[in-house]
Amino acid sequence: MSMVKVEDVHKQFGDLQVLKGINFEVNPKEVVCIIGPSGSGKSTMLRCINRLERITSGKIYVEDELTENRMNGKTVEKIDPQKLANLCLDIGMVFQNFNLFPHLTVLENVTIGPTVVKKENAKITEEHAMELLEKVGMADRKDEYPARLSGGQQQRVAIARALAMNPKVMLFDEPTSALDPELVGEVLQTMKELAQEGMTMIIVTHEIGFAREVADRVIFMDDGVICEEGRPQDILLNPKEDRTKEFLNKIL
Amino acid sequence: MLTSAQWTAVWDGTLITLEITAFAIVVGCLLGVVLALGRLSKHRILRALSWFYIWFFRGTPLLLQLFMVYYAIPIIYLESTGSQLNIDPMVCAFITFSLNTTAYLAEIIRAGIESIPGGQMEAAKAIGMTYGQAMRKIIIPQTYKRLIAPVGNELVMLLKDTSLVSSIALSDLLRTTKTMANASGNWLYYLYAAAIYLFLTTLLQLGTDRLEIKLGAYEKR
Ligand SMILES: Nc1ncnc2c1ncn2[C@@H]1O[C@H](COP(=O)(O)OP(=O)(O)O)[C@@H](O)[C@H]1O
Ligand SMILES: [Mg+2]
Numbered sequence: 001m002s003m004v005k006v007e008d009v010h011k012q013f014g015d016l017q018v019l020k021g022i023n024f025e026v027n028p029k030e031v032v033c034i035i036g037p038s039g040s041g042k043s044t045m046l047r048c049i050n051r052l053e054r055i056t057s058g059k060i061y062v063e064d065e066l067t068e069n070r071m072n073g074k075t076v077e078k079i080d081p082q083k084l085a086n087l088c089l090d091i092g093m094v095f096q097n098f099n100l101f102p103h104l105t106v107l108e109n110v111t112i113g114p115t116v117v118k119k120e121n122a123k124i125t126e127e128h129a130m131e132l133l134e135k136v137g138m139a140d141r142k143d144e145y146p147a148r149l150s151g152g153q154q155q156r157v158a159i160a161r162a163l164a165m166n167p168k169v170m171l172f173d174e175p176t177s178a179l180d181p182e183l184v185g186e187v188l189q190t191m192k193e194l195a196q197e198g199m200t201m202i203i204v205t206h207e208i209g210f211a212r213e214v215a216d217r218v219i220f221m222d223d224g225v226i227c228e229e230g231r232p233q234d235i236l237l238n239p240k241e242d243r244t245k246e247f248l249n250k251i252l
Numbered sequence: 253m254l255t256s257a258q259w260t261a262v263w264d265g266t267l268i269t270l271e272i273t274a275f276a277i278v279v280g281c282l283l284g285v286v287l288a289l290g291r292l293s294k295h296r297i298l299r300a301l302s303w304f305y306i307w308f309f310r311g312t313p314l315l316l317q318l319f320m321v322y323y324a325i326p327i328i329y330l331e332s333t334g335s336q337l338n339i340d341p342m343v344c345a346f347i348t349f350s351l352n353t354t355a356y357l358a359e360i361i362r363a364g365i366e367s368i369p370g371g372q373m374e375a376a377k378a379i380g381m382t383y384g385q386a387m388r389k390i391i392i393p394q395t396y397k398r399l400i401a402p403v404g405n406e407l408v409m410l411l412k413d414t415s416l417v418s419s420i421a422l423s424d425l426l427r428t429t430k431t432m433a434n435a436s437g438n439w440l441y442y443l444y445a446a447a448i449y450l451f452l453t454t455l456l457q458l459g460t461d462r463l464e465i466k467l468g469a470y471e472k473r
């Protein structure tokens with residue numbers, strides 16, 4: 001079984017080809033880091049997986065179930081909306097800019113998903129939310145509004161918010177890129193703990209040290225294609241492709 | 253100084269002014285949200301209909317709209333059904349001012365919704381919310397604070413504009429004082445109207461200022 005599978009995915013914005021035939025598969029409990037230059041289509045790839053963008057053509061599977069099958073911008077196979085909604089709930093996402101809901105407290109940010117989407121019992125939701133806030137080290141700030149938190153704290157709350165829906169796979173889009181350097185560590189630590197607990201994770205990141213330590217596999221994307229992929233020590237220390245070498249030289 | 257009968261008349265006139273204002277702002281806010289969502293809709297027909305509505309009500313004089321509802325509707329009714337329609341001027345005022353305010357509020361609300369960063373809708377969708385859930389729980393609540401000032405402004409305009417109803421034989425505040433001034437030849441009666449309008453608009457201004465501070469509390473660092 002695979003958690004996420006992407007088959008020959010193409011994505012165009014108007015005339016701009018952003019993804020040019022992407023194939024990859026992520027197994028349960030696997031941690032995959034995607035690296036690559038800015039504009040290479042990494043964010044677009046993640047956004048296509050949880051349908052914030054619709055692909056132009058290709059297929060996407062979540063837990064071996066088809067969620068997208070499109071050709072030339074048209075849906076080939078219609079998926080039952082209820083089934084699709086349930087599969088999408090299994091995907092959590094963490095954004096570069098946190099995107100916490102500013103009008104809700106930390107606790108409300110975490111409980112609103114289960115309350116509104118799953119119509120869960122308020123007491124159970126709150127208990128679960130507090131456990132998650134405990135886990136990301138934000139329980140003591142539960143009544144604060146996001147504007148009063150540092151970037152690192154906001155991102156940890158955003159992770160808890162995503163976890164509150166009990167996802168089976170978590171997508172991270174450069175979760176530390178908007179942070180001051182001294183705040184990067186606390187977020188990476190939270191993510192590392194999540195990985196150790198066996199969460200399936202797809203992480204777009206420029207943190208090479210983190211990728212080496214935590215990733216099971218590293219994918220290097222450039223210009224809308226996967227240029228090279230493999231074990232972190234191979235890709236990050238002994239890349240075969242010139243483009244990978246060039247990229248690593250630039251950011252290290 | 254006003255006699256007690258005159259005070260009663262002024263009071264009744266003020267009530268008419270306030271009733272029309274209150275009715276129109278409530279209906280305007282509710283329909284305004286619907287129309288704003290129509291303007292932002294993916295569906296071309298909904299977008300076009302909302303656009304047309306706003307275009308019409310913002311592009312024609314309010315007084316004309318009032319006349320159309322008051323004089324034109326009974327005529328159209330008579331021609332199409334053959335029977336008389338006795339339309340209550342107060343109902344006309346409620347309808348006209350609600351429809352007109354809706355158009356202005358729709359644009360204000362649309363701008364409010366558009367000012368919320370796109371990441372908010374995406375984050376809501378990423379935790380599984382539908383468009384409707386995201387609008388109700390995430391996007392629209394965030395516009396409240398930003399809407400207070402422009403809606404307050406609209407409310408002040410509305411309150412003053414209700415004086416147009418004197419032209420369809422409603423004894424609102426302005427018409428009441430005008431009758432007194434005409435009867436006595438003393439223009440000072442108008443000062444009472446001015447004072448009451450100023451009192452009410454000032455109250456609205458103070459109220460919206462306080463509400464704005466209260467609703468924006470979460471933005472404080
Ligand atoms: N909504 C969009 N409309 C048009 N172009 C877009 C849109 N989103 C991304 N792009 C373009 O797609 C390309 C890839 O973007 P992105 O996936 O964000 O790259 P990365 O995350 O690797 O930096 C860029 O050239 C970007 O300008
Ligand atoms: Mg990106």
